[in-house]
Amino acid sequence: MTTRTPAATARSADCRTRFIFDDMPVRGQHVRLEEVWRHIAGQKQYPAAIRRALGELLAAGALLSSNLKTEGTLIVQVQGQGRLKMLVVEATSAGTCRATARWDTQAAVGDDENLRSLLGDNGIFAITLQPQDGEPWQGVVPLEGESIAQMLMNYMKRSEQLDTHITLAASDEACGGLLVQRLPESAPAPEAWEHVATLAQTVGAEELVQLDAHHLLYRLFHETPPRVFDAEPIEFACTCSRGKVSDMLLMLGGEEVGSVLEEQGSVKIDCDFCNAEYVFDETDINALFGMDVAAAVRGERARIQ
Known part of the structure; x- marks a missing residue:
């Protein structure tokens, strides 16, 4: 189950x-996503700066979802x-994830633009827990920091009040992240924490997207090696379905x-x-609502004219 050497x-x-x-x-935790990230990044023509931020958030979501105590989904x-x-990133307790971004496709976005300049003012950072059984929980804080890692560390400081250091990176080929955190139940050990956090801060972006956990952890902590657990696979999976789209249409209502x-x-x-594209023709819509929806709309329009 464990190893202390790069294997x-x-x-x-x-x-x-x-x-x-x-x-x-x-x-701590380490994550590196390659095929998963390339699949997600290939869904849209993301500008480079937005693609990089999405990859960093994907790595963050994969890291944080390991803390799910019950079956469910974590949304960052x-x-x-x-x-x-x-x-937005959704990561599940089953080891699956998906991610997407929305932006003004008519606006110019420079390859190296700062994330905060792209987001503008009055933004928020939110984490939502959706258990399979039970009520969802959400934490929301104002945006603080110039990067996804800084925003997340500020969130952790505000919400969990745990000493945490996070480094995230994304390239066209892969995204990765490293999280180290002081155990919440431990007595204060500032020297030990500062030692680990200082070493973690030396991680470079190329190392995060190129090295697996064993090689990276050995590079960082070979003098005080940690106990490393078996890797947990992460896969892409989308939870969309025709049934969920049908429910959404019902919520919109027959008139719309x-x-x-x-x-x-x-x-x-x-x-x-x-x-994925879901198409509903007139027969499908009428069956969904149990009535001739289009005829009802035509009748209402004729009535008010």
Whole structure:
């Protein structure tokens, strides 16, 4: 289950690895996603700066979802009012994830633009826990920091009040992250924590996207090696379905859906995460609502004219 020497290939990916220091009150996690990230990044023509931020948030979501105590989904979301409207990652207790971004596609976005300049003012950073059984919980804080890692560390400081250091990186080929955290139940050990955090801060972006956990942890902590647990695989999976789209249409109501049907001849919904297309023709919509929706819309329009 554990090892103290680099034994895996430097290119292994799509997994999350936990570790703990037996002689220090510090735990940590490493994640590196390659095929998963390339699949997600290939769903849209993301500008480079937005793609990089989305990859960093994906790595963050994969790290944080390991803390899910019950079956469910963790949603990490950054919202802004600038050219970048939203970054969102969903990661599940089953080891699956999906991610997407929304932005003003008509606006210019420089390759090296600062994340905060893209988000604009009055943005928020939110984490939502959706257990499979039970009520959801959400924590929301204002945006603080110039990067996803800084925003997340500020969130952790505000919400959990735990000493945490996080480093995130993303390239066209892979994304990765490293999290180290002082154990919440431990007595204060500032020297031990500062030692681990200082070493963790030396991680470079290239190392995060290129090295597996064993090689990276050996490079960082070979003098005080942690106990490294078996890697946990991470896969892409989208939870969209025709049934969920049907429920959404029912929530919109017959008047709005019928108006679209009347104007376009069918209702088409694209999944923002995987680009799956769901098409409902007039027969489908009438069966869904149990009535001739388009005829009702036409009748109402004739009545008010």
